[in-house]
Amino acid sequence: MSVDAATVRRIARLSRIELPEADVPVMQGEINAILGFVEQLGEVNVDGVEPMTSVTPMALKMREDVVTDGEKAALVTANAPQSEDNYFLVPKVVE
Amino acid sequence: MSLDIRSAPSKYWIKGAKSDWEIIIGMEIHAQVNSNAKLFSGSSTEFGGEPNAHVSFVDAAMPGMLPVINKECVAQAVRTGLGLKAKINRRSRFDRKNYFYPDLPQGYQISQFAEPIVGEGEVTVDVPGEAEPITVRIERLHLEQDAGKSIHDQDPLNSFVDLNRAGVALMEIVSKPDLRSAEEAQAYVTKLRTILRYLGTCDGDMEKGNLRADVNVSVREPGKPFGTRCEIKNVNSIRFIGQAIEVEARRQIGILEDGGKIDQETRLYDPGKRETRSMRSKEEAHDYRYFPDPDLLPLVLPEGFVEDLEQHLPELPDEKKARFIADYGLSAYDASVLVQERDSADYFEAVAKGRDGKIAANWVINELFGRLNKDGKTIETTPVSAAQLGGIIDLIGKNVISGKIAKDLFEIVFTEGGDPAEIVEKRGMKQVTDTGAIEKVVDEIIAANPDKVQQAKEKPTLLGWFVGQVMKASGGKANPGAVNELLKSKLGIE
Known part of the structure; x- marks a missing residue:
């Protein structure tokens, strides 16, 4: 498995990461090296092994349905580059 | 017959310029889960609130x-699955x-992609005007997070973001393309809403956005x-769902009949303009890159979890409807009207x-619902209690008042x-069953209208006219049965 330059541009765009055109071949090489490394896993025989989502043989812990958090809008927005009346402000987005 | 090839009755087909067309619809319903706290955090799910207070x-x-x-939230999803007669997956998983x-x-939104908590089920739906109910297959139900809210009209340069809704649990209920x-x-969404409200798993409040639909439409x-x-x-x-489907189907038929082809895409319905329009250009086409959320282990329901919920499931609308027909001798129509809301059904019982x-x-159905409707009230805000309405019915049964006075x-x-x-007693509304008194009125009416008496032979x-006159003269209090009998014998009508 390997990626071409178009796929690299597409991944960058989906991830909202600005990638100068000159960096595309560099990134393509790095991604393909990573893919090649991971592909070694293909050599392991996994016949009869169920797909795993987690390496720990544990199930999800559940929490009771009780309100224990919130009511700290000022703290939640404290690190926002821009906020007003406890709203986050972001550059205008309209569909 | 396979449901895939089921056709709608031809009256639902749309006549195009070249042929008839049938609409195929599948739905994804997003239902907000009734819970105190959010799906993955301890903050409140309460509607409204100051900006970012429930975060x-x-x-x-x-x-x-x-x-x-x-x-x-997990229990609510399982209850809903049981209500949809669906397969509950003891093991499920969350993806990003x-x-x-x-x-x-x-x-990213935490959702369930590959392994949802609920699998295939079905819903029986009564369609208004159709004798036979239809079966709509459910493909899956999964749990996911809701997003926050963006406000775009407060400032020329910025959008305001409020995360109070972010992280609230949603159930996405996906149907197969079984609607025609x-x-x-509309009947399907109505029924699903009824089931959710019976189960108490979602309040179904569409105005607050607690139940919303993505509608997949194609034509053939x-x-x-x-x-x-x-x-x-x-x-x-529910009204816009109907409009959006009609409008979108006609748009697609127009394209196909002009020799064009339909692009698979996401569209928005604009109720003001009564049109659907494309939401995103193709280069922005979404590629969600789902993968298992590494922050979350698989969700495995403990032993007895499902069984316990199943035992405490309330009577559901279909069962209640069947019981109303069997136990109270109601028509299927009346029964289905009464079971639509649990409060109405309880009131009726x-x-x-x-x-x-x-x-x-x-x-x-006829008096109470009609009157509530007129005042914009609901069964929850009815000024007439079940005991009061029962009292009125008892007074008719005991012949204390006539149906009209009732x-x-x-x-x-x-x-x-x-x-x-008490009201009947105080205001002298009791019906007159004393035949002597009624006879007196009847005689007066007959004496005053010799020409009509002649015609009546x-x-x-014309008997009806006489009955009306007598009732009027008695202030509606004469017993209609007695009036009828007396008039018949005096006018010589069989």
């Missing part, structure tokens, strides 16, 4: 914060659905394979207890309140 660091996706699942939007602080008309789609010539579908996002009322079920149903009495109880028997239907 924890988990909801705001601060670095290092980890999600912990709310047990009640990646996309960028300012009201999605994580940059706007009417069927009847009996032919399915066409390419378009998805209409976020339709938030309180009225019907120890009384004639059909009469109780008539009063609840309607006046109902109006008094509705607007002023009070005990029906040839035209017995």
Whole structure:
């Protein structure tokens, strides 16, 4: 498995990461090296092994349905580059 | 017959210039889970609130914060699955659905893609005007997070983001493409809403956005394979669902009949302009890059979890309807009207207890519902209690008042309140069953109208006019049965 330059541009765009055109071949090489490394896993025989989502043989812990958090809008927005009346402000987005 | 090839009755087909067309619809319903706290955090799900008041660091996706699942949200999803007669998956899993939007602080929505908590089920739907109910297959139900809210009209340069809704649990209920008309789609959403409200798993409040639908629409010539579908996002009322389907189907038929082809895409319905329009250009086409959420282990339901919930499931609308038909002798139509809301069904049962079920149903459906509707009230805010309505029905049963007076009495109880028997007593509304008194009135009417008496001998239907006159003269209090009998014998009508 390997990626071409178009796929690299597409991944960058989906991830909202600005990638100068000159960096595309560099990134393509790095991604393909990573893919090649991971592909070694293909050599392991996994016949009869169920797909795993987690390496720990544990199930999800559940929490009771009780309100224990919130009511700290000022703290939640404290690190926002821009906020007003406890709203986050972001550059205008309209569909 | 396979449901894939089921055709709608031809009256639902749309006549194009070249052929008839049939609409194929599948739905994704997003239902907000009834819970106190959010799906993966301890902040409140309460509607409204000051901006960002119901937000924890988990909801705001601060670095290092980890999600912990709310047990009640899991239980609500399982209850809903049971109500949809669906397969409950003891083991399910959460995935990340990646996309960028300012009201999605994580940059992904935690959802269930490959292994949902609920699998295939079905819903039986009564379609208005159709004798036979239809079966709509459910493909899956999964749990996911809601997003926050962006406000765009506060400032020329900025959008305001409020995360109060971010992280609230949603159930996405996906149907197979088993619906064939706007009417069927509306009936399906109505039924699903009823089931959710019975179960108490979602309040179904569409105005607050607690139940919203994505509608997949395609068209085909009847009996032919399915066409390419378009998805209409976020339709938030049952009326708009119907309109959006009609409008979108006609748009697609127009394209196909002009020799064009349908692009599979996401569209929005604009109720003001009555049109659907494309939501995103193709280069922005979403690629969600789902992958298992590494912050969450698989969700495994403990032993007995499902069984326990199943045992405490309330009676569901279909069962209740069947019981109303069997126990109270109601028509299928009346029964389905009464079971649509659990409160209505409970109210009816309180009225019907120890009384004639059909009469109780008539009063609840025709008088009470009609009157509530007129005042914009609902069964929850009814000024007439079940005991009061039962009292009115008892007074008719005991021949204390006539059916006509009963309607006046109902109006008094509705607007002023009070005990029906007392009102009848105080206001002299009792019907006159004393034949002597009625006879006196009858004689007066006959004496005053000799010409009509003559006509009545040839035209017995004039009896009705005489009955009306006598009732009027008695202030509606004469017993109609006695009046009829007396008039018949005096006028010589058989």
